[in-house]
Amino acid sequence: xxxxxxxxxxxxxxxxxxxxxxxxxxxxxxxxxxxxxxxxxxxxxxxxxxxxxxxxxxxxxxxxxxxxxxxxxxxxxxxxxxxxxx
Numbered sequence: 033x034x035x036x037x038x039x040x041x042x043x044x045x046x047x048x049x050x051x052x053x054x055x056x057x058x059x060x061x062x063x064x065x066x067x068x069x070x071x072x073x074x075x076x077x078x079x080x081x082x083x084x085x086x087x088x089x090x091x092x093x094x095x096x097x098x099x100x101x102x103x104x105x106x107x108x109x110x111x112x113x114x115x116x117x118x
Contacts, residue, residue: 045106
């Protein structure tokens with residue numbers, strides 16, 4: 033029963049950073065801009081030990097890390113981008 037439910041669920045549309053830049057080309061995103069979003073996705077510390085808050089991309093579930101490879105769920109990344117538009 034559980035396997036049948038998982039089989040009917042749509043698979044996420046995954047892309048590497050260069051391919052995601054092509055998918056969001058109309059938004060003016062370059063691979064460097066997407067890498068910047070990924071780098072700033074989680075909280076980090078500055079040189080004085082103060083916390084710099086992340087941009088929320090990691091919390092959105094759009095990032096999938098497999099070793100060094102980073103894949104983006106295009107639908108969740110698009111929703112995250114739309115939420116940032118102000």
